[in-house]
Amino acid sequence: MAKVKxxxxxxxxxxxxxxxxxxxxxxxFMLTSTFVQKEPVQVSTPSSVSEIKIxxxxxxxxxxxxxxxxxxxxxxxxxxxxxxxxxxxxxxVSFTPEQINKFRLATSFGVPIKQMPGFLDLKSEIQxxxxxxxxxxxxSANNEFKEWVRAARKSNPDLKIAIKADQATPYDxxxxxxxxxxxxxxxxxxxxxxxxxxxxxxxx
Amino acid sequence: MAEVEVxxxxxxxxxxxxxxxxxxxxxxxxxxxxxxxxxxxxxxxTLSKPQTMEISMPTNDxxxxxxxxxxxxxxxITILLGDNDRVFYxxxxxxxxxxxxxxxxxxxxxxxxxxxxxxxxxxxxxVKDLKERKKREEIDEVTYDSLVSEAKKTKGSPVxxxxxxxxxxxxxxxxxxxxxxxxxxxxxxxxIGRYAIVDITEGDLFLMENFEQKGALSDQIDPxxxxx
Numbered sequence: 001m002a003k004v005k006x007x008x009x010x011x012x013x014x015x016x017x018x019x020x021x022x023x024x025x026x027x028x029f030m031l032t033s034t035f036v037q038k039e040p041v042q043v044s045t046p047s048s049v050s051e052i053k054i055x056x057x058x059x060x061x062x063x064x065x066x067x068x069x070x071x072x073x074x075x076x077x078x079x080x081x082x083x084x085x086x087x088x089x090x091x092x093v094s095f096t097p098e099q100i101n102k103f104r105l106a107t108s109f110g111v112p113i114k115q116m117p118g119f120l121d122l123k124s125e126i127q128x129x130x131x132x133x134x135x136x137x138x139x140s141a142n143n144e145f146k147e148w149v150r151a152a153r154k155s156n157p158d159l160k161i162a163i164k165a166d167q168a169t170p171y172d173x174x175x176x177x178x179x180x181x182x183x184x185x186x187x188x189x190x191x192x193x194x195x196x197x198x199x200x201x202x203x204x
Numbered sequence: 205m206a207e208v209e210v211x212x213x214x215x216x217x218x219x220x221x222x223x224x225x226x227x228x229x230x231x232x233x234x235x236x237x238x239x240x241x242x243x244x245x246x247x248x249x250t251l252s253k254p255q256t257m258e259i260s261m262p263t264n265d266x267x268x269x270x271x272x273x274x275x276x277x278x279x280x281i282t283i284l285l286g287d288n289d290r291v292f293y294x295x296x297x298x299x300x301x302x303x304x305x306x307x308x309x310x311x312x313x314x315x316x317x318x319x320x321x322x323x324x325x326x327x328x329x330x331v332k333d334l335k336e337r338k339k340r341e342e343i344d345e346v347t348y349d350s351l352v353s354e355a356k357k358t359k360g361s362p363v364x365x366x367x368x369x370x371x372x373x374x375x376x377x378x379x380x381x382x383x384x385x386x387x388x389x390x391x392x393x394x395x396i397g398r399y400a401i402v403d404i405t406e407g408d409l410f411l412m413e414n415f416e417q418k419g420a421l422s423d424q425i426d427p428x429x430x431x432x
Contacts, residue, residue, distance in 0.1 A: 012228065012230070014231075015230065015231030015232050015234070015235050016229075016231050018231065018235045019231040019234045019235050019238065022235055022238035022239055022242060023238055025238075025242050026238055026241050026242050026245065029242060029245040029246065029249065030245060032251055033245060033249035033250060033251050034249060034250060034253065035248060035249050035250075036248060036249060036250050045254065046381060046382040046385040046386070047385075048255065048257055048385055048388070048389045048392070049389055049392055049393055050255050050256065050257040050258075050389070050392055051255060052255065052256050052257070052258055053253050053254075053255065053256070054253065054254055054255075054256045064381075162256060164254075165381045166381065167380065167381055167382035167385070168380055168381070168382065169380060169381040170370075170371040170378050170379075170380055170381075171285070171368040171369070171370060171371065171378050171379040171380060171381065171383070171384060172370045172371055172378065173381075174381050174384065175368075175370065175403075178261065178401075181261075182261055187260050187261045187262070188258070188259075188260045188261075189258075189259065189261075190256035190257065190258055190259075191256060191257040191259060191385065191388075192254045192255070192256055193254070193255050193256065193257055193385060194252075194254065194255060195252070195255050196389075
């Protein structure tokens with residue numbers, strides 16, 4: 001009996017085309033997207049029809065979460081160091097070089113200046129976890145927020161101020177931030193929003 | 205796993221003839237790596253850049269108070285952002301004794317927007333016209349921007365004052381940040397050139413309270429106070 005010979009076929013699939021596609025996709029993602037900034041709290045911004053984009057550098061972001069806690073993020077490392085030095089001489093809180101280095105590497109901060117050295121001594125994972133419990137004091141008795149912004153402005157005159165607040169934040173919290181900014185003559189700032197299409201264009 | 209298959213011609217191999225080589229590179233690991241990279245980029249980046257709304261607040265100087273009063277009565281619209289996403293407005297000077305002078309409105313298309321578009325008709329039409337012209341490429345972006353800002357300064361266009369109610373100590377019964385943004389949004393949609401965020405006054409709170417109680421508080425007004 002003649003055996004039926006099964007022809008051995010190569011199971012190799014040519015992956016070249018697939019590779020081309022993935023490389024293209026990768027290039028697309030790398031070119032169009034921006035990295036997500038690490039923020040101590042998640043906030044959902046209200047939507048607006050405004051289409052002005054925020055610049056990528058020289059931005060001072062003020063993060064306001066619903067209960068009114070304030071965090072600041074600065075995008076330049078030298079600004080962060082300058083700001084910390086200015087604050088430490090103003091409030092008489094001294095920092096070790098390691099603490100300054102740690103502060104330099106953290107994008108956002110929001111701890112009362114008196115507790116700052118202790119906070120910076122913590123491990124960075126614990127810092128990330130506990131940062132959301134702090135917040136920069138911004139009331140009439142102790143308005144450190146004002147000083148932080150003033151110091152940041154001094155360090156970098158091109159700085160643009162952007163407020164990113166949760167949509168459920170009560171108005172009085174926003175008002176304290178706004179009036180603090182007004183006190184230090186920062187009258188032009190941006191409010192971060194997410195995009196909503198223009199109603200007139202929807203009808204067309 | 206790049207494999208180079210050498211095909212033998214089978215006849216002992218003639219000398220001098222180029223051997224046929226079939227080069228096959230397996231791209232599977234390359235694809236794996238790329239997929240991993242794509243996943244990484246998809247998780248760690250955002251495609252959308254946040255939008256911003258540029259506002260400029262008045263300085264803290266005393267001048268602003270006088271300037272506020274300078275606004276012609278026919279031009280002024282005051283928007284009161286109340287609690288629970290409610291919004292009210294009155295035109296011109298507040299009439300404390302007449303609770304119907306305050307009108308309840310909404311953030312929707314038929315609320316504030318309808319009012320402001322109606323009031324700001326000349327500017328809205330001008331801007332619309334400019335937009336058309338830009339679409340037909342008669343004017344470029346820069347001239348469009350300058351013409352729009354000029355159009356917004358037209359005399360007789362409304363001046364809007366946005367006043368938001370502050371919440372009580374527990375953070376209830378007040379306007380939220382979203383209300384403020386919604387109101388500012390309407391200013392952009394309706395091409396309002398002159399608007400300001402102003403602190404709410406006792407009188408405005410009274411107006412809202414009186415509106416709630418359908419004018420029951422009107423009798424309590426001290427006539428001397430009204431004159432001021």
